[in-house]
Amino acid sequence: xxxxxxxxxxxxxxxxxxxxxxxxxxxxxxxxxxxxxxxxxxxxxxxxxxxxxxxxxxxxxxxxxxxxxxxxxxxxxxxxxxxxxxxxxxxxxxxxxxxxxxxxxxxxxxxxxxxxxxxxxxxxxxxxxxxxxxxxxxxxxxxxxxxxxxxxxxxxxxxxxxxxxxxxxxxxxxxxxxxxxxxxxxxxxxxxxxxxxxxxxxxxxxxxxxxxxxxxxxxxxxxxxxxxxxxxxxxxxxxxxxxxxxxxxxxxxxxxxxxxxxxxxxxxxxxxxxxxxxxxxxxxxxxxxxxxxxxxxxxxxxxxxxxxxxxxxxxxxxxxxxxxxxxxxxxxxxxxxxxxxxxxxxxxxxxxxxxxxxxxxxxxxxxxxxxxxxxx
Amino acid sequence: xxxxxxxxxxxxxxxxxxxxxxxxxxxxxxxxxxxxxxxxxxxxxxxxxxxxxxxxxxxxxxxxxxxxxxxxxxxxxxxxxxxxxxxxxxxxxxxxxxxxxxxxxxxxxxxxxxxxxxxxxxxxxxxxxxxxxxxxxxxxxxxxxxxxxxxxxxxxxxxxxxxxxxxxxxxxxxxxxxxxxxxxxxxxxxxxxxxxxxxxxxxxxxxxxxxxxxxxxxxxxxxxxxxxxxxxxxxxxxxxxxxxxxxxxxxxxxxxxxxxxxxxxxxxxxxxxxxxxxxxxxxxxxxxxxxxxxxxxx
Numbered sequence: 194x195x196x197x198x199x200x201x202x203x204x205x206x207x208x209x210x211x212x213x214x215x216x217x218x219x220x221x222x223x224x225x226x227x228x229x230x231x232x233x234x235x236x237x238x239x240x241x242x243x244x245x246x247x248x249x250x251x252x253x254x255x256x257x258x259x260x261x262x263x264x265x266x267x268x269x270x271x272x273x274x275x276x277x278x279x280x281x282x283x284x285x286x287x288x289x290x291x292x293x294x295x296x297x298x299x300x301x302x303x304x305x306x307x308x309x310x311x312x313x314x315x316x317x318x319x320x321x322x323x324x325x326x327x328x329x330x331x332x333x334x335x336x337x338x339x340x341x342x343x344x345x346x347x348x349x350x351x352x353x354x355x356x357x358x359x360x361x362x363x364x365x366x367x368x369x370x371x372x373x374x375x376x377x378x379x380x381x382x383x384x385x386x387x388x389x390x391x392x393x394x395x396x397x398x399x400x401x402x403x404x405x406x407x408x409x410x411x412x413x414x415x416x417x418x419x420x421x422x423x424x425x426x427x428x429x430x431x432x433x434x435x436x437x438x439x440x441x442x443x444x445x446x447x448x449x450x451x452x453x454x455x456x457x458x459x460x461x462x463x464x465x466x467x468x469x470x471x472x473x474x475x476x477x478x479x480x481x482x483x484x485x486x487x488x489x490x491x492x493x494x495x496x497x498x499x500x501x502x503x504x505x506x507x508x509x510x511x512x513x514x515x516x517x518x519x520x521x522x523x524x525x526x527x528x529x530x531x532x533x534x535x536x537x538x539x540x541x542x543x544x545x546x547x548x549x550x551x552x553x554x555x556x557x558x559x560x561x562x563x564x565x566x567x568x569x
Numbered sequence: 570x571x572x573x574x575x576x577x578x579x580x581x582x583x584x585x586x587x588x589x590x591x592x593x594x595x596x597x598x599x600x601x602x603x604x605x606x607x608x609x610x611x612x613x614x615x616x617x618x619x620x621x622x623x624x625x626x627x628x629x630x631x632x633x634x635x636x637x638x639x640x641x642x643x644x645x646x647x648x649x650x651x652x653x654x655x656x657x658x659x660x661x662x663x664x665x666x667x668x669x670x671x672x673x674x675x676x677x678x679x680x681x682x683x684x685x686x687x688x689x690x691x692x693x694x695x696x697x698x699x700x701x702x703x704x705x706x707x708x709x710x711x712x713x714x715x716x717x718x719x720x721x722x723x724x725x726x727x728x729x730x731x732x733x734x735x736x737x738x739x740x741x742x743x744x745x746x747x748x749x750x751x752x753x754x755x756x757x758x759x760x761x762x763x764x765x766x767x768x769x770x771x772x773x774x775x776x777x778x779x780x781x782x783x784x785x786x787x788x789x790x791x792x793x794x795x796x797x798x799x800x801x802x803x804x805x806x807x808x809x810x811x812x813x814x815x816x817x818x819x820x821x822x823x824x825x826x827x828x829x830x831x832x833x834x835x836x837x838x839x840x841x842x843x844x845x846x847x848x849x850x851x852x853x854x855x856x857x858x859x860x861x862x863x864x865x866x867x
Contacts, residue, residue, distance in 0.1 A: 220761065222765075224765055225765060228606070228608070228768075231606055232602050232606060232768075235601070235602060235605040235606065236577070236578070236598070236601075236602070237577070242594060243578070243598065246578075246594065246595050246598040246599070247598070247602065249595070249769075250595075250598065250599050250602060250768040250769055250770060251602075251768060251769070253769050253771075254761060254764045254765075254769055255613075255758075255769075256613065256755075256771050259771055355643075356719065357645055357717060357719040357720065357723075358645075359645075369653065369655040370653060370655075372655075373653075373655065373658045373659065373662070373686055374683065376659070376662050377662065377679055377682055377683045377686070378679065483758065483761065488718055489717075489718065513758065516755075516756065516757050516758045517757075517758050
């Protein structure tokens with residue numbers, strides 16, 4: 194390809210360059226481009242190193258962009274131009290704390306699993322109790338209807354979070370300004386007004402894998418999602434991931450579970466298809482997550498972690514998800530099975546960035562999930 | 570008073586070097602552009618690569634004050650912007666109350682009294698407001714990733730306008746925008762809207778030669794051989810997949826510790842005795858100690 198000359202008109206060259214960066218996922222939008230043009234104007238536009246740094250400082254937004262920027266810069270302005278730049282940095286380490294927690298939980302021997310012990314006791318229990326602990330793939334039609342009814346009664350919702358703002362109320366912090374204003378009117382303060390942090394409901398984001406290997410559980414998980422939508426319609430987001438990303442939130446707003454599920458089913462084009470978890474997750478984060486849907490949210494990823502493609506992307510995107518969310522919970526229905534180990538490559542890549550790994554294969558496990566979401 | 574006017578990035582680099590901070594060409598360009606374009610510098614990088622040190626060096630080359638805002642979870646406007654001086658307001662009230670000339674306290678007097686409580690002299694300026702008032706100054710907003718993300722939205726407002734509005738007083742604006750440095754350790758993704766306002770500078774660990782130069786400028790009396798050994802070993806430790814890879818700060822500490830003990834080169838015994846200066850987790854300590862011979866070899 195012909196290399197664009199940096200001078201005489203850097204604006205033209207930079208505009209084309211920014212367009213190319215955008216096509217490769219670097220967020221070089223118009224306002225950033227304007228900054229780049231301004232930066233070059235302050236520097237020597239004939240000096241390739243100066244142009245390199247002007248662009249890098251204004252057009253990139255995170256370390257991941259830098260490697261792409263370097264490659265594209267060389268392609269666009271020619272190899273000689275890329276002189277002064279140091280090599281792109283290695284990806285920064287993930288949260289150290291998260292790694293250790295996740296490893297500890299994944300290394301627990303299956304025999305010590307509380308779920309397993311309960312399964313043994315359940316044999317002697319009543320019919321309803323038995324149903325609670327039965328793997329949903331083993332249910333008869335009648336039993337399934339009963340479990341569906343129970344799931345509709347679950348009210349999965351995330352807990353409260355303290356916001357930034359203070360409001361009058363019983364708290365530990367004195368409302369000094371109200372005290373002073375009171376004294377202007379009435380002399381000595383008889384009662385000390387206090388402030389407390391305003392609280393809001395935490396958002397809940399559910400990502401449900403609807404690929405072939407998850408098909409037996411997907412229906413139940415969607416019912417769980419619907420139950421969550423019913424409790425907090427404004428604070429819940431539901432997506433399905435598979436070969437592509439589908440946002441189900443509007444479809445699940447219908448009151449009746451069956452109608453909502455039918456609407457959702459029509460909206461999901463890749464039902465029982467393959468898995469491209471990493472790409473779907475990236476699409477979710479690009480379109481919704483980074484802009485706010487997952488910020489301060491409890492994010493629940495329901496998947497068995499069987500990834501068809503390269504798992505590096507899934508690992509990266511889960512790391513990104515964990516930086517954007519308050520907590521990341523991974524629900525793997527196969528975890529409830531005896532002898533489970535997180536062997537699926539995708540699972541292993543994502544685990545270091547997951548706060549908690551849960552099962553979701555029985556009604557009882559779903560109830561536990563609702564509990565964990567509430568206290569996350 | 571105003572910021573010094575540097576002609577080009579090389580002039581900035583020379584000034585930083587004279588101040589004891591050895592910048593890469595990228596850092597010098599970033600600083601130059603931040604001053605020319607009046608944009609905050611958003612600095613990301615692993616802990617210990619010299620993000621905060623950069624702000625200190627900037628203070629020195631500009632000959633202005635540094636105002637530092639350390640972020641933490643739950644930080645809010647009363648710690649970042651301003652607060653009212655409650656005890657002084659009370660004193661003022663008491664004084665006004667005992668003043669016989671204040672009259673019997675009609676509605677109008679009370680209004681005046683309340684208004685007089687919200688005078689500028691009762692306002693305690695916190696780092697951001699101080700920086701706006703005292704600019705030219707360097708404003709360091711350290712470790713923004715520790716604050717809640719709502720704090721960013723609030724920061725964005727202040728940085729976009731270079732002004733703070735106090736409802737009772739009005740808008741306080743800076744004549745010269747302060748040179749703002751925002752650092753992040755990247756434990757949390759910072760909002761794109763904030764990043765877009767800033768110049769994005771990723772600080773990598775310095776290469777071997779630069780690290781040797783940095784350590785030598787900080788520990789000038791240390792033996793040349795020792796400094797080279799320390800820099801090489803620190804470079805190796807960074808690729809050893811530790812929980813906390815050593816930053817430049819640790820390398821300097823390590824060289825300092827070894828020099829204090831009178832070492833002229835890095836051997837296994839000296840390294841073992843001073844490992845705590847460079848490795849900060851028990852798990853890392855055990856791993857490094859086990860492979861110490863390998864790390865120092867070659």
